[in-house]
Amino acid sequence: MLLKLGIAFFAVCLLLTSCSEIDNLITGGNQGKPQPAHMECEPVGAVDVTDLACIRMISHPFRFSGGAVVDGDKLCMGVNYSGGCAEHKFDAYVYTHAIRENPLRVVVILNHYNNDDPCDTFITRKIGFDLTSLKEHLQKLTGQPSGTVLLDVSGYDELQTVVYTY
Secondary structure, three states, rough: HHHHHHHHHHHHHHHHHHHHHHHHHHOOOOOOOOOOOOOOOEEEEEEEOOOHHHHOOOOOOOOOOOEEEOOOOOEEEEEEEEEOOOOOEEEEEHHHOOEOOOOOOOEEEEEEEEOOOOEEEEEEEEEEOOOOHHHHHHHHHHHOOOOOOEEEEEEOOOOOEEEEEO
């Protein structure tokens, strides 16, 4: 119950926070910097476009390693975490009620599941998420076949902003 209240509070804060305040929270990423045209990354799944009430989030610590990059309909980013004895899983969610306009921007929540890995080897991976479901949702929302949206990619305690042209 406490976890659900915390998630709801986070979502309300995102809705009430101005774009400039979110921009001030950015600690890394590509805000205002040219993005590389391509990044090789391991596909780990698709961004899940969903309603907040449907998700139970449990995220274990991780850090971004370098900036997030959009390559076509793929969101790629480097991540660091400790582990080495169990498989780690990353998921990405977009909450439909947290989509903002002027400019169009969405928050992508990244979750890391460590499967109770007791090891502490420093792991670096480049992971990627398919953005097709988000593109389809935005096309329905805007009534336009193409457009541009700012993706605020939220990690364990970091935020990176990238531009996605669909």
